[in-house]
Amino acid sequence: MLSLADLPWSFLMALVSLSLLFYVYRQRQDIVTATGLTNQEIALLALGSIAGWAVNIPVAILGGTYLAVNLGGALVPLLLIVGWWRRRILPRVWALIVTAAVAFVSWRIVEFRPDTGIIARFPHFFLPVVVAFVLAGLLTLRNPARGVTLAYAGGTVGALIGADLLNIDDIARHFTSAPENTVISIGGAGVFDMVFLAGSVAMTLQLAILSLRPALRPSRAPPARYPGTPVSLRDSARVRHTYQGLFDPNPLEKALAGLALSDLALTRGDHQRALKMSYAAVRALERHDDVRTYLATTPHAERDGERTRLRECYRRHKDEGTPDWRTAGQANTAAKRLVAHLAPHARLQHRLEGVA
Amino acid sequence: MTALETGPWRPDVLPTASLTRRAVAFGLDSLIIFGLAWTLTFLAAALGILRIPDIAIIGRNSPAAGLLWIVSIFELPLLLAYFTLLENRTGRTPGKAIFGLRVQHADGTPPSLKDAFVRNLLRLLWVTPIGSLFILLDAYVLRVTELDQRIGDLAAGVVVVRESD
Numbered sequence: 001m002l003s004l005a006d007l008p009w010s011f012l013m014a015l016v017s018l019s020l021l022f023y024v025y026r027q028r029q030d031i032v033t034a035t036g037l038t039n040q041e042i043a044l045l046a047l048g049s050i051a052g053w054a055v056n057i058p059v060a061i062l063g064g065t066y067l068a069v070n071l072g073g074a075l076v077p078l079l080l081i082v083g084w085w086r087r088r089i090l091p092r093v094w095a096l097i098v099t100a101a102v103a104f105v106s107w108r109i110v111e112f113r114p115d116t117g118i119i120a121r122f123p124h125f126f127l128p129v130v131v132a133f134v135l136a137g138l139l140t141l142r143n144p145a146r147g148v149t150l151a152y153a154g155g156t157v158g159a160l161i162g163a164d165l166l167n168i169d170d171i172a173r174h175f176t177s178a179p180e181n182t183v184i185s186i187g188g189a190g191v192f193d194m195v196f197l198a199g200s201v202a203m204t205l206q207l208a209i210l211s212l213r214p215a216l217r218p219s220r221a222p223p224a225r226y227p228g229t230p231v232s233l234r235d236s237a238r239v240r241h242t243y244q245g246l247f248d249p250n251p252l253e254k255a256l257a258g259l260a261l262s263d264l265a266l267t268r269g270d271h272q273r274a275l276k277m278s279y280a281a282v283r284a285l286e287r288h289d290d291v292r293t294y295l296a297t298t299p300h301a302e303r304d305g306e307r308t309r310l311r312e313c314y315r316r317h318k319d320e321g322t323p324d325w326r327t328a329g330q331a332n333t334a335a336k337r338l339v340a341h342l343a344p345h346a347r348l349q350h351r352l353e354g355v356a
Numbered sequence: 357m358t359a360l361e362t363g364p365w366r367p368d369v370l371p372t373a374s375l376t377r378r379a380v381a382f383g384l385d386s387l388i389i390f391g392l393a394w395t396l397t398f399l400a401a402a403l404g405i406l407r408i409p410d411i412a413i414i415g416r417n418s419p420a421a422g423l424l425w426i427v428s429i430f431e432l433p434l435l436l437a438y439f440t441l442l443e444n445r446t447g448r449t450p451g452k453a454i455f456g457l458r459v460q461h462a463d464g465t466p467p468s469l470k471d472a473f474v475r476n477l478l479r480l481l482w483v484t485p486i487g488s489l490f491i492l493l494d495a496y497v498l499r500v501t502e503l504d505q506r507i508g509d510l511a512a513g514v515v516v517v518r519e520s521d
Binding site for chain 2: 039040043044047048050051052053054055056057058061066068071076183240241242244245246247248264
């Protein structure tokens with residue numbers, strides 16, 4: 001009869017973890033934004049460990065025996081954590097506390113077997129996950145979004161220290177006495193390794209808790225006053241870079257990227273392109289159904305006059321040649337006012353970085 | 357109506373590379389990496405840095421199998437380093453250069469080391485046990501994205517463009 005211990009727990013945990021991460025990325029951008037994770041990091045969390053599963057980077061060779069570090073099971077998680085540490089989206093002191101607790105628990109539950117390496121039995125291998133999840137949750141009660149990176153970092157580094165580094169003497173002994181043609185790999189089970197699972201599943205549980213909270217509602221449309229405050233971009237190059245990484249960008253993201261490209265073109269002195277991108281930014285929003293309805297049902301002389309002037313200016317200079325810097329600058333400002341005015345009516349959220 | 361108003365919106369009109377051309381360039385690069393891995397292993401063995409083990413195939417010891425085993429250890433790290441470093445430094449690999457392709461950001465700047473690493477790390481999804489699925493997924497994503505990007509390109513925020521046509 002099949003017992004609980006016979007179930008492929010590692011596989012199930014990895015599957016649930018990756019599925020939930022995918023769900024959050026697609027459906028709950030408010031959570032992703034709150035955690036401070038970039039699109040690149042989400043991709044690495046979801047796919048980096050699977051991709052690096054097959055790559056063992058040799059760090060020591062003794063005769064025919066290789067000591068290696070697995071790219072997906074150890075190096076990719078560590079690179080991510082170092083990045084968070086440097087960008088300060090990981091609470092540093094709490095990370096050390098969670099790491100120490102997970103390391104202790106991991107060290108207590110693992111055993112060394114010469115034939116298979118360092119293993120943890122069912123149900124003991126859930127303990128590092130539970131410790132990382134509970135501690136991270138308790139320490140970040142005031143700001144639960146920070147618990148996501150904390151749970152991942154504490155679980156991953158804690159398991160790496162407790163399971164592998166604190167058993168380094170066993171590994172070294174095995175390394176010197178192992179039969180030829182053996183690769184001893186740290187984090188070598190990739191997405192099925194405790195180093196990956198402890199961090200990944202604890203992080204997923206944090207995301208699951210966050211997902212239970214209602215999504216941030218988009219703000220209600222402002223009154224039809226025009227002009228209002230124009231869109232302000234803090235870092236246009238960053239907006240452009242994150243836009244390029246988006247799959248299926250929405251009209252708001254297209255509009256903001258258009259404004260960023262217009263800014264960058266103005267900086268370079270490319271006035272033709274600046275005007276084109278200003279116009280394209282407004283057009284991206286005007287094509288949205290809700291915005292189209294708003295424009296059709298709520299006439300506004302000043303707003304519509306500026307839309308018309310921008311369109312005619314674009315068409316005129318498309319045929320007649322490069323506009324001067326004053327025209328391109330005025331078009332850029334007009335586009336920023338129009339996008340700021342129209343965006344709330346589209347009721348969209350964006351995933352771009354660098355927008356003030 | 358102008359093209360801007362009716363056509364698909366994209367930051368700029370970039371001559372992005374086709375799936376076929378990219379696949380052929382990758383095939384060529386793979387051959388180069390395979391040759392490099394064999395050469396380096398031979399050299400390391402000749403210099404006494406590595407020992408080629410005898411691995412039994414159907415009951416008989418075979419040095420060729422031992423050599424293949426060692427090559428398999430070094431080939432994937434070499435592949436990752438080859439693509440990452442070359443694309444970071446020049447935006448091209450020999451395969452891409454021959455087929456007139458270049459990896460870049462939409463504004464023409466070469467990818468950073470981090471971008472190149474992420475892009476090529478996700479290429480290794482192809483050598484996992486469900487690699488064929490990831491190859492199909494990459495081909496699909498490349499067809500449906502506005503700038504003809506595969507998953508790795510999207511994650512790194514880069515595009516592959518044709519340099520000449």
